Amino acid sequence: xxxxxxxxxxxxxxxxxxxxxxxxxxxxxxxxxxxxxxxxxxxxxxxxxxxxxxxxxxxxxxxxxxxxxxxxxxxxxxxxxxxxxxxxxxxxxxxxxxxxxxxxxxxxxxxxxxxxxxxxxxxxxxxxxxxxxxxxxxxxxxxxxxxxxxxxxxxxxxxxxxxxxxxxxxxxxxxxxxxxxxxxxxxxxxxx
Amino acid sequence: xxxxxxxxxxxxxxxxxxxxxxxxxxxxxxxxxxxxxxxxxxxxxxxxxxxxxxxxxxxxxxxxxxxxxxxxxxxxxxxxxxxxxxxxxxxxxxxxxxxxxxxxxxxxxxxxxxxxxxxxxxxxxxxxxxxxxxxxxxxxxxxxxxxxxxxxxxxxxxxxxxxxxxxxxxxxxxxxxxxxxxxxxxxxxxxxxxxxxxx
Numbered sequence: 001x002x003x004x005x006x007x008x009x010x011x012x013x014x015x016x017x018x019x020x021x022x023x024x025x026x027x028x029x030x031x032x033x034x035x036x037x038x039x040x041x042x043x044x045x046x047x048x049x050x051x052x053x054x055x056x057x058x059x060x061x062x063x064x065x066x067x068x069x070x071x072x073x074x075x076x077x078x079x080x081x082x083x084x085x086x087x088x089x090x091x092x093x094x095x096x097x098x099x100x101x102x103x104x105x106x107x108x109x110x111x112x113x114x115x116x117x118x119x120x121x122x123x124x125x126x127x128x129x130x131x132x133x134x135x136x137x138x139x140x141x142x143x144x145x146x147x148x149x150x151x152x153x154x155x156x157x158x159x160x161x162x163x164x165x166x167x168x169x170x171x172x173x174x175x176x177x178x179x180x181x182x183x184x185x186x187x188x189x190x191x192x
Numbered sequence: 193x194x195x196x197x198x199x200x201x202x203x204x205x206x207x208x209x210x211x212x213x214x215x216x217x218x219x220x221x222x223x224x225x226x227x228x229x230x231x232x233x234x235x236x237x238x239x240x241x242x243x244x245x246x247x248x249x250x251x252x253x254x255x256x257x258x259x260x261x262x263x264x265x266x267x268x269x270x271x272x273x274x275x276x277x278x279x280x281x282x283x284x285x286x287x288x289x290x291x292x293x294x295x296x297x298x299x300x301x302x303x304x305x306x307x308x309x310x311x312x313x314x315x316x317x318x319x320x321x322x323x324x325x326x327x328x329x330x331x332x333x334x335x336x337x338x339x340x341x342x343x344x345x346x347x348x349x350x351x352x353x354x355x356x357x358x359x360x361x362x363x364x365x366x367x368x369x370x371x372x373x374x375x376x377x378x379x380x381x382x383x384x385x386x387x388x389x390x391x
Contacts, residue, residue, distance in 0.1 A: 018264045022264070029260075047251060055264065058264050125241065128241055147242055148247070168209060172203035
């Protein structure tokens, strides 16, 4: 969908056409869900927060001026919803559910890789997930927006309400920290 | 430039956030700096693994969309929807409600206040007199009516007149003359209301 088509759907949704908004929701519900899931670590919470995000976007559509992209605007709502949820719930959710799924996925990989490679890959991926999980929430958010969601530094800055330069430096520092934590596994890093 | 600055550029490059000009400078540096070359390779490998991490799938997408559609429809048909977005229509509503309450208060004040007896003026008296003359003529036309109801009706008229205050009783002569001409028990009025008797 190009920008003109998207603006057309936004315009119709603004007039109260639910199906026009549903077309937009179908495009963005999955990436928004994945972002929220990365931050909360719980499927049900992530699904509920995705619903709230889309509902708030629909209600607040008249406030959307088109200065930023709809994609960025929606991410901003999702981030606000999620951070408020995490703040209210009093703690960051554990990542156990996600790690369990990760292990379940290894069965598929084992069919194409040798047992030794599979074991190294599994160990490295589990460690990588653990390192990402241990990042402070703001770093995890910044990293997720840029690396997983594919937002540019400028777009991430808009979502986070900071400058593009700040995002660039934060991402650089986060990558340095991840590399440091994965140094003990550098063998796997080079060989896998 | 220090290696630290080039390593920042490496991060920018991974995100496609480095200008062509700086990319060339970075490549030149990487040719001569082994530490930065190693750093770049490590980051590239981590990045490849990170991007391959499985993304979570939305559980029961159809159910999710049905629920969302239902909630959106409910919001779209909610009459107060606009009001939640802007405070201005709410203010207008408050104004209307306020004016209504003021109007209701004024109405109730005038409705519930103790009734004040109207002062009887000449116009009212003439009105009573018209009624009296009409009744007199009607009663005079039938002997039985005259016999049975004359006194009661006259008494009733008398009570009505008595209830008012006769403050502006002018042209009394004309009034008495009319009564005489109608050949009714005019002495009734003069006696009971204190009108002077005709001489």
